[in-house]
Amino acid sequence: MEPDPVLARKWMKLAAENGDPDAPYYYGHFLEYGIGGPEDPAGAIAWYQKAVELDDTNGFAAMGRMHYYGEYTTEDLELAWYYLSIAAARDHVEAKTWIEVAAPSVTYEQRTRAAAQVTKYLAEKGAQ
Numbered sequence: 001m002e003p004d005p006v007l008a009r010k011w012m013k014l015a016a017e018n019g020d021p022d023a024p025y026y027y028g029h030f031l032e033y034g035i036g037g038p039e040d041p042a043g044a045i046a047w048y049q050k051a052v053e054l055d056d057t058n059g060f061a062a063m064g065r066m067h068y069y070g071e072y073t074t075e076d077l078e079l080a081w082y083y084l085s086i087a088a089a090r091d092h093v094e095a096k097t098w099i100e101v102a103a104p105s106v107t108y109e110q111r112t113r114a115a116a117q118v119t120k121y122l123a124e125k126g127a128q
Contacts, residue, residue: 009036016047025051025058032062042072052083055125061087061095068102077102078110085118 009030015023028047031040045066051059064083067076080102087095106114 005030005036007036016050021054022056024048024054025056025062028059028062045073057087057090057092057095060084060090061092061098064095065098068098068105077106078114081106081111082114082117085114086121089118089122 009027012023012027012030016027024047028044028051030036031047032044033039044062048059048062048066052063060083064080064085064087065071066073067083068080069075081099084095084099084102088099
């Protein structure tokens with residue numbers, strides 16, 4: 001069987017819309033990079049956010065990257081630090097790299113506020 005990115009995108013969208021917990025991140029990835037159809041990075045944000053709501057580590061890393069660079073969303077270093085910290089705490093390799101890249105730009109106050117929220121979030125998720 002030959003790879004068919006158009007068909008893969010179609011099925012990934014259906015999976016994302018129908019509750020597959022991994023599909024929102026991957027469908028967002030298809031949109032952001034134009035796999036199997038036109039690029040729609042702004043549309044990817046909504047799917048990455050859905051992945052975050054489903055506690056998907058890849059979703060946290062993608063949202064952190066998007067907020068750090070201000071890609072199709074607001075540049076928000078504190079929010080980027082929050083998202084990336086959660087992904088890095090879960091051993092997401094790229095998130096660990098992006099944290100190192102972001103570190104010089106994120107103030108102590110931003111890190112402190114984000115770290116408090118990360119601790120709270122991870123404690124709540126650990127209790128489930």
